[in-house]
Amino acid sequence: MNKKIALGQFYTPLTLSKEMVKLALELLDSDPSEAIELAAGEGNLIAELRKQVPFCKISAVDLDLENTKLLKKHDTEFKVYNADALMPLNFLGEEKFILGLGNPPFLSNILVDKFIQEILSKYLNLDFKVGSTVRAEYVFICQYLSIIKNNGLLAIILPESIISGSRSKKFREGLLENWRIEKILEIQGNPFEQTEAKTHILFIRKAIPNKSNISIQRLNFLNKVEVLGDINIELLEERMDFSFFINSMNYSKQRKLSDFAEISRGKRSHKELKELNQPYLHTTNLDSNPNEAVQKIENNITYTTRGDVVMCRVGTRIVGKSIEYMGERIEISDCLYNIKFKENVIKKEFMDYINSPSGLASLKAIAKGVCSRYITKKDLENFLF
Numbered sequence: 001m002n003k004k005i006a007l008g009q010f011y012t013p014l015t016l017s018k019e020m021v022k023l024a025l026e027l028l029d030s031d032p033s034e035a036i037e038l039a040a041g042e043g044n045l046i047a048e049l050r051k052q053v054p055f056c057k058i059s060a061v062d063l064d065l066e067n068t069k070l071l072k073k074h075d076t077e078f079k080v081y082n083a084d085a086l087m088p089l090n091f092l093g094e095e096k097f098i099l100g101l102g103n104p105p106f107l108s109n110i111l112v113d114k115f116i117q118e119i120l121s122k123y124l125n126l127d128f129k130v131g132s133t134v135r136a137e138y139v140f141i142c143q144y145l146s147i148i149k150n151n152g153l154l155a156i157i158l159p160e161s162i163i164s165g166s167r168s169k170k171f172r173e174g175l176l177e178n179w180r181i182e183k184i185l186e187i188q189g190n191p192f193e194q195t196e197a198k199t200h201i202l203f204i205r206k207a208i209p210n211k212s213n214i215s216i217q218r219l220n221f222l223n224k225v226e227v228l229g230d231i232n233i234e235l236l237e238e239r240m241d242f243s244f245f246i247n248s249m250n251y252s253k254q255r256k257l258s259d260f261a262e263i264s265r266g267k268r269s270h271k272e273l274k275e276l277n278q279p280y281l282h283t284t285n286l287d288s289n290p291n292e293a294v295q296k297i298e299n300n301i302t303y304t305t306r307g308d309v310v311m312c313r314v315g316t317r318i319v320g321k322s323i324e325y326m327g328e329r330i331e332i333s334d335c336l337y338n339i340k341f342k343e344n345v346i347k348k349e350f351m352d353y354i355n356s357p358s359g360l361a362s363l364k365a366i367a368k369g370v371c372s373r374y375i376t377k378k379d380l381e382n383f384l385f
Contacts, residue, residue, distance in 0.1 A: 011041045012103045012157065016187065017048040019223055020201055024099060024155040025052060027182050027203055032056050032098035036147065038085035038140055039063070043071045043078070045101040050075060059097070061085045086139050088115055089147060096149045102156035104140040109133045119146065124174035137162055138171055141204070145179070148206045153182070160198040164239035164368045166376060172240065176233050180205035183215040185225070186242035200241065218242040239368070247362040248384055257350070258381035261341045265313060265377060266302045266332040273333055282333040283312050286323055297329075302338055305329045309339040309347065314374040320363040322354060337380060353385045 012020070025031065031053045037046050040060035049056060059079040060071050068082040081091055110116070112128045116139055120126040123142040128134050137158055144154045162168045163184070175181065182203040201219075213230030220226055228246050235245075257263070273280040281288075281304060297303070304310050304325045311322040314335050322339075324347070332338055341347035353359035366383060367373040 012044045014044055014048070015223060016219075017044040019219055020155055020157070021045065021048045021052055021101065023183075023185070023201075023225070024101065024153060024203065027153055027205075028099065032152075034059070034095075034097045035099035035101065036060070036097045036144075037101045038143060039103070039105055040071060040080075041067055041103070043067075043074055045103065046071075046078065047074060049099075049101065056099075059092070059095070061089075085143055086110060086116070086136065089143060092147060095147070096152075097147055098149055098152045100144040100148050100152070100154040100156070102140060102144060102154065104137045104156065104158075106159060107136040110136045110139060119143065123178065124171060125178065126170060126174055135162065135168075135171075141175070145204075145206060150206055152206050154202075154204040154206070156202050156204070158200050158202055160200065160241065161369055163200045164241045164244065166368065169237060173237050175202075175204070176209060176237060178209060180207040180209055181214045181236075183217055184236075184240045184242070186216075186218040188218055188220045216240070216242050216245055218246075241365075243365040247365040248382075254384050255346075256381070257339075257383045257385065260343065260346045260350075261309075261339045263377060263380055264302045264338050264340075266334040266336050266338070267300065268331070268334060270333050270335065273331065278331075280331045280333060281310060281325070281336060283315055283318055283321075283335050286310065286312065286321065286336075288327070302332055303329050304332050304336075304338045307344075307347075309341065309351065311337045311339060311375075311380075313337050314372055316373045319367050319373040319375060320354070320360065322351065324351060337375075337377070350385050359385065 034057040035046070035049055036059040038061045040046060040062045043060060046058050046060055049058060059081070061081045061083055062068050062071065063084045065082055068080050071078055071080045083091055110133060112130055112132050112134050114130055116134065117128055117130055119142040120128055120134065120138060123145045124138065126138065141156060144156065148154055162171065182205050185201040187199045187201065210233055213232055214236060216228045216231050218226045228242055231245055270282050273282065306326055308325050309322055310325050310332060312318045312320060312335065354363050363383065366379040367375050
């Protein structure tokens with residue numbers, strides 16, 4: 001396996017490094033006297049910091065010996081440690097930092113030991129059992145918070161799954177309840193090589209948490225920051241992404257889908273349906289209209305009938321794809337939603353909207369996930385059109 005993939009190494013592009021450092025410095029009262037990056041990789045973030053703050057004392061930690069050699073060669077004044085940033089940082093001694101810059105490895109299967117269990121509880125109020133697994137980003141944030149001075153700042157790149165994924169809700173709650181979030185910045189497009197993961201930058205102050213609202217922003221394709229405004233922290237516990245909030249706020253009609261339609265998800269997987277050897281609808285044959293109707297109606301099984309709207313629930317490229325089904329009654333897979341409208345005129349307006357450029361963007365904006373995008377039933381029920 002490619003070493004970078006195995007270690008979750010997706011290095012920060014130079015243009016993004018420049019903007020990230022610039023924005024972090026704007027949030028600090030003065031130029032930082034000392035800064036650190038854990039899992040520093042090729043060092044693009046700290047190299048940019050050196051350009052913008054030449055006299056800052058910079059430390060770097062990386063597990064990859066080749067990277068540490070490169071970092072030392074790149075800047076002889078960097079204090080470089082070849083160490084695992086997921087383990088105790090005792091080698092730093094009592095040293096603390098005003099600024100932390102981070103682009104943690106994209107790993108979801110870090111084994112929880114006693115040390116990791118304790119710091120997750122201490123800094124994020126997360127309760128993980130020893131022997132379970134956790135996302136690397138959770139641990140890195142705790143590690144940074146342990147070595148940043150009071151009122152210091154952490155600027156850290158996080159994937160979409162942590163910003164908006166249902167499984168990361170407890171993480172977001174712990175973060176919002178314990179620390180001050182200065183801003184949440186969505187990165188438009190996919191700036192990282194070898195991955196289509198959508199990313200965001202969290203700017204976290206080691207200070208008392210926000211009382212109400214937090215600024216939500218986006219760095220667009222032109223490297224210009226768009227400011228949406230301040231969002232209530234209770235809403236941010238559910239998700240923190242700029243695209244979701246701007247699309248839910250900007251459309252004038254403000255109809256909520258669940259007020260006009262009943263939404264149900266398929267129950268059986270594609271594999272299970274294939275083994276039953278009877279007609280079914282899945283993402284791969286969504287455009288077909290089978291003439292053969294299901295022979296036996298089962299309880300607790302989701303069927304679609306003529307005139308219903310069927311939508312792809314999951315799939316990076318097809319999530320949100322929808323058709324008005326015109327065949328006989330048939331079972332749908334668990335990769336699909338069936339949407340049964342109360343009125344045909346409302347159904348037409350919904351279909352016209354989601355098939356328009358702005359409507360499709362709004363629909364895709366509620367999708368979550370990184371490797372495979374998906375739409376939750378709750379988010380679809382709250383979709384505005």
